[in-house]
Amino acid sequence: MTSDIESVWVFALASKCRAFSQENIAWSILIIALAWLVMALVYWFHPGGPAWGRYRFKKCASRSVSNRPIPGPRGLPFIGSMNLMASSLAHHRIAAAAEACKGKRLMAFSLGDTRVVVTCNPDVAREILNSSVFADRPVKESAYSLMFDRAIGFAPYGVYWRTLRRIAATHLFCPKQIKGSEEQRRSIASEMVSLFANHRNRSFHVRDVLKRASLNNMMVAIFGQKYKLDCANNEVEQLRALVDEGYDLLGTLNWSDHLPWLAELDPQKIRARCSNLVPKVHRFVSRIISQHRAQTNEKARDFVDVLLSLQGADKLSDSDMIAVLWEMIFRGTDTVAVLIEWILARIVLHPDVQSMVHDELDEVVGRSRAVDESDVMNLVYLTAVIKEVLRLHPPGPLLSWARLATTDTTVDGYHVPKGTTAMVNMWAISRDPQEWANPLEFVPDRFVAKQGEVEFSVLGSDLRLAPFGSGRRTCPGKNLGLTTVTFWVATLLHEFEWLPSDQNAVDLSEVLKLSCEMANPLCVKVRPRRRLSLSLSH
């Protein structure tokens, strides 16, 4: 920037001087443009593309760093490899690029002015995710506009973020709280069963019911509001629309985040859409906070009550409370629904696996009663099925939100400068033939621990499969999410046999939005396994 201003001054002074004719001015402009172009090409020529080239050039000029470069694609001059991320299959493209440039352990690329490193290797993933240097998130305009920098997900690493995580861990995600919300999960599961039972012998899409069920579940836990699954409710529809719009905004690659000269133009209208959404979220959540403040009767404590009761250093302002509550609704809704849809798709595609799950349910639960959450720990094969689905279809294949290097550091022996965005391609790791036997085959048995073996944990200790991330910024809702998914899937499988629809075969194509969803929503038929009168009884 400074050098641009300097050249404008030199040019302006020179143009006052008589020695400069119009022809000379034209030549000067041409020479400056050429010099600029040459520099852009020099930057672009560096492995990893222009953002890495610019960094290297400046550092070499100041003679500070000159170690070996991280391999990576150059992409295009100026914009680098925006094409890798501006795709509904970014995780596939990144994996292919890493393979092509022999950068599976660590690959560098440029998103406009942003330097990025990505790994498809579990050891390097551990190095990144568990390092305190990468405990921050990169700045994303939409996330900041949508207040997520004041919630857990995008709050800069520090005291405020730690306070929020502690509050959430104590009052929302601890085992006692999760156990305490069992009744609400059971009641929503029964509602789902009734709704699906109405579709007997007819094909239907599961997605809408799953998303409404997850939203209702979060609405009870966070706002203390219970809604019926089978009848449309204005408030739920309103919140659903807000969440959908937020998802779309956060899931879109914003070119202005990486090309600052585009920022003023807001070419994708992301800023405009965020400005439109935020007051609506404020109105919605503020109304619920006010209702809680006005309430005098005794009722079960929800997360709004918890936040309102905080005192001293923990006390949050109203706008921070809105950000935290909004994030919880936002994060807890789609991830759960997306994962269940993938699980049901695999169950329909693999009747042999389905019948093994049914056998297990018959043995552990029996057909005379519904599943109870306490049964889940005995459903070893079903747990293995869920892990196998997480392996092949992690809802966050690039672990949702990347990390940011807060200081210069070394990763896998390479120098990674401060300000670099780091990503982990969990999708590629969990399909890597070096890590998994027959990685593309759906084999839940690989997760059934043999005699004397320790059960594989998907909660972040083994980076070959860590769909909830790992380290300081690992998903705080992982236990709640997994408990909900496992119990609901167990119930749905106990109650029904899941069959392919006559018209729409199961299609495993993916689309990466904020989560990685089925590109073509799952369409199925169900056949009840227990007498319906029994299906809702315990």
Ligand code: HEM
């Ligand atoms: C199947 C369900 C879920 C999956 C697959 C999932 C996945 C993830 C992933 C991959 C991350 C990034 C972790 C990292 O950077 O290492 C994350 C972060 C987060 N998740 Fe989840 N999640 C799920 C459910 C939930 C639920 C139910 C909630 C809350 C109600 C939640 C709240 C959060 C929050 C607040 C963060 C940000 C953490 C931070 O930056 O400190 N998630 N999740």
